[in-house]
Amino acid sequence: MAHAAAVATKPKLAVYKFASCDGCQLSLLDAEDALLDVAGAVHIANFLEASREVVPGPYDVSLVEGSITTPHDAERIKQVRAESKFLVVIGACATAGGIQALRNWKDVDSFTSIVYANPQYIETLQTSTPISYHVPVDFELRGCPISKEQLIEVVAAFLQGRRPNIPTYSVCVECKARGTACVMVGAGTPCLGPVTQAGCGALCPAYDRGCYGCFGPMESPNTEALEMWWRELGVSDRDIVDAFRSFNAWAEPFREASDRVEARLTVTGVTE
């Protein structure tokens, strides 16, 4: 019977964690009804958050959460890549280095010497970097955390051999689509939405908050034009630097924007 044959050859799915908070892989467990559909469509072969059972690779689709922050992980991701037909990285840590990429601007040894009694046992890299810095990836799913609807869409697309419907335009499209009036135009609230990729459904502006940039830079972010307008709204350069340096701080357009504004702070002699 065709149905039985389909079960026997169900594609194998693996889920891996690197430096991260687990929130993105929990999105899969949090997918409610859709989780049953996923479990019906794939064999969840390696997902330690959900089951102790580990079926050896290779895997058809591997979801990878987290950034690379240790020499050990820099090696481990190569093994994951070798075992995976499609490698899909999920979340701001895996796609941009995460909030922990703030270390990239600092001296990590100075942290470990303060935090740990015996820092000589700590083996860590000076940087937190996205997975794509280390191995080729097949798809990057943005977000801090990712959207579970987008995750299901990506998994479905890879299983069905089609392109995922994951738009790279700005959050503004989602604001206008749901009828949210612009918080920046309407209330003068600084918002990263115009330079941030859609995917969250424009959650924060719907509750009168500016966008925090959780989904990273949109396809053609004009950070300079936005930054000039924020200054008109009375936002300090220090706050502009901090806004770009959050979950997606190391994503190139946001990194360049924060460095550019920070350089101005140094020039004008303003510190905190």
Add this chain to the structure above:
Amino acid sequence: MPETLVLDRSGLASILSELRARDYLLVGPTIQQEAIGYGPIDSLDDLPQGWTNVQSPGASHLERRDDERLFGYVVGPHSWKKYLMPNEVVIWRGERTDTGFETVPPEPAPAYALFGVRPCEVAAIAVQDAVFMPTDRVYRERREAAFIVAVNCTQAGANCFCTSMGTGPAVGEDAVFDIAFTEVDRNGTLAYLVEAGSDDGAAVLQTVVGAEPASDADLAMLESVLQEAAASVTKTMDTDGIHDLMLANLRNGYWEDVGGRCLACTNCTMVCPTCFCNTVEDTMTLDGTTAERTRKWDSCFSIDFSYIHGGPLRMTPEARYRQWLTHKLATWFDQYGTSGCVGCGRCITWCPVGIDLTAEVAALRRVDARQGLSVPLPEVMA
């Protein structure tokens, strides 16, 4: 000349009651998040009575009025296309069967009564009619089912330029609507001077209680109110030869200037009442039993929109801004015989960085290539 009637507030309310009795879904202006948008209404009490919106490029806020007008404001971030050309519509659905698949018939189109449609918006609906009515089932069904109650403007916002585009502040002779009215102060009391624009509109007006024919004095007052409204429009756009101006300057270095300020965020196109660009998404459930094709709003400011066999045609924001403005003001005439811009000013107000197309057109005139004033375009766009 259709007969003009005078209604008081309860007379206006009875129009809504009659439309509800005719099974229309009532939608009209309501206050939403520091702005006046369009949403479901039950009665006149849901309207932004006594409020107005104060606008400038990239800014808008609400203020209390010193009167209790129901329509003392101008257009906000929503347009009626959210009902006639909604953002997300399933245009095809198929379900797997034992032998293949069968298509699931679409839901019947909802019948909306659009209450409080401004003259520039009546003009915008006519523009979308020209685009969609010949070919698009989704739009045509919704448009044919809709009942349009227009309201003339008695004041302009700072970003309104309907008088330059010939679309307001009152509905024009050729405008298509069912009922139109003007809110006026008649001897210290708010009154509504109403006329029918269609047989359906006339039938609805026949049910209104307490209507009286407008006197000569009422009609004279109406004319002066609308003249004052026209005089209150301060923003202008010089449309003289605008089609040729745009097309003669496609390689003008000016576009780089506006491209540097533009966020390519799509807000102008999302709020525009005539912008119609859309995309389709094909999705299938994980178990493979149901497939859907969904139509969604898209924008010429998104990179994917111009993606054709191997790459997008318009990589830079300046190329995308040029495409948008030249389509609105020039090639729209070639395609549909009308301007794509109705002068509502939404794209100016709701641009997060306050780009004003009337100022951009004026700037382009100052560096018109035909006068030998242009600077060369950067290589990436040439």
